[in-house]
Amino acid sequence: MICTVSQYKAEIHTAVCEFGQADFYTGEALEWSLVSTFDNESAKAGRARYKKTFAMLPTIDHTFDGQGRPKFVICSWYVNDAKSDLTVDEFYQLCERVLKFRDESL
Secondary structure: OOOOHHHHHHHHHHHHHHHOOEOOOOOOEOOHHHOOOOOHHHHHHHHHHHHHOOOOOEEEEEEEOOOOOEEEEEEEHHHHHHHOOOOHHHHHHHHHHHHHHHHHHO
C-alpha cells in the first residue's frame, strides 16, 4: 500500500481520536504530557530507570484490521516495545504463553 504523508497523518489522527485515551492493548491510561519531553542526555545517564518513566508515553503501532488492511492504533511505549514487530495475533499468543508458564510455575 502506498500512503501519502497527508493520508498517513489522517490515519494517525483517526487512531488518536479513536484510541488515544487508553492503550489499545491493555486499556491503561496514556500520559500525553510525556510527548516531546524525552531527553537523550537524561536517558544516557538514567538508562533503563529513565526509560521506565516513559512507559505510558503514547506511541503509534502499525497493525492490520480484520480484512488485512494496514491500521494504526495508539498504545504505550512499553507495550509497543514489547510487541515489537509481532503481529497482533503473535503478540497475544506470546502473552498467553507467558501467563501459562507463570501459572504452571506457581
